[in-house]
Amino acid sequence: MSRQTQDLYGYHKWANQRIFKHLKSLPEGIDEKEVQSVFPSIAEVLSHIYRVDQIWFSVMKGEAFDETMEVVARVQKEIKGKNLIQIEEMYQNVSEAFQAFLEDQDNLDKIIECAHPEFGRLETPLSQLVQHVVNHGTYHRGNITAMLRQMGYAGVPTDYIFYLYELAQVN
Structure with a gap:
């Protein structure tokens, strides 16, 4: 199971990298353009993915709810006003830390306790x-x-199967 979990996270990292690469190939500022959608801009979606990855990374490391909320506040401030390249760099840093954390775990099926005041x-x-x-x-x-x-x-395309095809070509 641990290899599958690491592969899934590898896919997540790969898919996000493909999105960043694709966005950088489009006209500059496309990520900031306002659209009528779930989020007001692509930059807001990228920021949301980054924030949520940071939240769950905190939880997986065993940090208490209050500590995780401090992470949320810190990350909100850090990402505010960042451009595409800066968001990509921030994401790259957290994804490398996340991947190193997973590789360092003896048991990826160990039980993690999540405590939330509402849920x-x-x-x-x-x-x-x-x-x-x-x-x-x-x-x-x-x-x-x-x-x-x-x-x-x-x-x-960021489907999991494309990730698998790309891995097969590398190996």
């Missing part, structure tokens, strides 16, 4: 939290594709 207490395997991060990112990469199409641009 209560949850005990779940670390691997399922990674799956949540991946699913969350996939959902919002879909938002980005829809927003790009709305602006007259194609998206970039």
